[in-house]
Amino acid sequence: MAKRLSTKRLALTGNEAVAEAFKQVNPDVAAVFPITPQTELMHKFAEYVNDGKVDTELIAVESEHSAMSAAVGAAAGGVRAITATSANGLALMWEILYIAAGMRLPIVMALVNRSLGGPLNIHCDHGDAMGARDAGWIHIYSENTQEAYDNTLQAFRIAEHREVMLPTMITLDGFIISHTTEVLEILDDETAKSFVGEYKPLTSLLNPDQPVTMGSLALPDYYFEHKRQLVEGMYNAPRVIEQVAKEYYELTGRQYGFLENYRMEDAEAAIVVMGSAAGTTKEVVDSLRDRGVKAGMIKLRVFRPFPHEQLANALSHLNSVAVLDRCISYGAQGGPVFGEVRSAMYGKTIPVHSYIYGLGGRDLTPHMVESAYNDLFEGKSDPRMRYLGLRE
Amino acid sequence: MTSVKELSKRKDIFCAGHRACSGCAPAITMRQVTLAADTNLVAGLSTGCMEVVSSIYPYTAWRSSFIHNAFENVAATISGVEAAYRVLKRKGKLSANYKFIAFGGDGGTYDIGLQSLSGAMERGHQMLYLCYDNQGYMNTGIQRSSSTPFGAATSTTPAGVKIPGKQQFQKDLTEIMVAHNLAYVAQASIGYYRDLNKKVEKALAAPGPSFINVLSCCHRGWRIDPADSLKYSKLGVDTCLWPLYEVEDGVYKLSMKPREKLPLEEWLKGQGRFNHLFKPENADMLKKFQEYVDKKWERLLWKCGEGKEKTKEAGK
């Protein structure tokens, strides 16, 4: 058992839990702009700023595009920079997400997942994050408020690691996590602070001894090399993610990795899922197990870098797999997670099925999850995407 | 104001080896403005000619720290750097003093970057935003911007048989910035470089955000001889199309009143982009343009307290 330090148990919403983690990290610059359902996260953080509980310079920008731009400027200035957003806000940042990654700036962002219009909808799905999946950011998903808090603290260590140096987004499902009060355990401030550590920038615009140029123009003679370097950061990330999780486990006893395997040892079929849906799915697995059905579940925590190898190993003994996506990739063969999972399973003969669920905040009920398991166990195969909870 | 002789003893911040066109006026602007700064400097540039020519990897023409982010966000980007600076100073982690200048062309300032600029100025970041205004999207091949003058032929407002060039007058960005109640706002021209130098020194010393709009001709877009880049930047002032003035704490002051206000044609003629305005069928456009310039000039004189009685009417 890991050694336990002083912790306290609080009842917080997901937004408050992330704001609490941000408070403990005490970042130098926060660029904020309101958008539902992220808004309360930065309300809470602004309170900490104005009450003097953090030393952060809060920049209340005039758009999310400027939020990410200011975060880039701050990170380039050699300080720890954060922001938070949802849906359209992330979409507006899109251009700068790539630049932040290309400049290798370890910005940490909380993404409170929300659907993208149209039609306009403020509720949860993963379409926002999935649109940014190739931007060069690390993506870490949370199942509940506890994980949202824990992931936030770990994100700084991962992003800022010298061999990674990539911006990192932690995500939490809009409303389902962001606005739901749950009891969670938080570290005391000192422990959290020392876990995250003092920030030492690799490069800074504000070093009078060494003026630097950042954001240069790379022509065909160098652009490709810079992109290959970014890939190397992604290649290095798994080792760092594991190391950071290990240290966090030693502090808290809470285990994190790329996947959470739930009742997988002797499972015959499993569902792969991300975010809050994992909670519902676990309930269904338990109930199926009670009835003697050998169901299992894999919760994917890290979407970028995608843990292809670990996932393939975890699924290799199954008869069939279903992937639940809270996002559609229009015109593709299945959801974005499905595409990754099936690619990971290349060369294996295990069928992998794609299910789309929960768009625009539609509840995923245990009944829906069970119907997917039933398909798996009954061997119902369908090469097309299937939908859970959709009216025909 | 520092003399040119004194300035010549300083080391250029915007150094030789940049790849601007021969005779580029914005390059002169970059050089002169950064020479005036004379301190640790973080310069930012929106995407555009000056960014492209000065930071082609692995080369940089910047001897100061420099950042480019994207086209529309130099003001927000420098906001972030300036916030980082403030927090480092507050925490005692940085002893050096810095100044911040965000540069943008007219496309990146009047158009796509206007929101970012407005936001940064409203928030009060301690920076100078300097627009090098060459009246069009020159880097992408001379398209019209909201700063392109009336009648000008550009790639997106060609001098057609039916529509002879741009049909709208310029947006008055300097006035928009005045409305932000900044510590210092000025209009300048690279054709009057001593005036520009003085304004940059003032802007950098101002207690709050400042903005300078500098007419910096693009000889490619204006279709003139490169050697005449300064001449045409100067004629813009002498014809009162681009008056030199400054606004400190809301008070207007004319920097220079031309001894003789030249007819607008003196600026238009010789610029290839206005050739078609001299065709007989476009005579009304010339007249309309002159009337517009006259009216704006009268209004400015009134604002600067130099107007005649009748110009009070124009000011209304």
Next chain:
Amino acid sequence: MSKLKGWKDIPIGAIVPHGGTAFDYETGSWRSFRPVHDRDKCIDCLDCWFCCPDNAILAEEGKFKGFDMMHCKGCGICAKVCPPKVGAITMKPESDFRE
């Protein structure tokens, strides 16, 4: 700097870790006209130095010292800003200087 480096040998993030590296880049070859200076006429006002887009005019101790031909692009602005009564700089076709 002429030899292109592999991805393992360049700083991350396309950062240029030193200022002013463009100085090594030759732009003088773009020139088709060359400025010629007449020391006897020059009054060392240094307007040419101040207005050169390419910092290709050298000044020392507040006096005109010469041209940096590695960077001069031959635009002729120096000749134009030289006060008309002084006329210390004239532009000559580059072909005049070829052997």
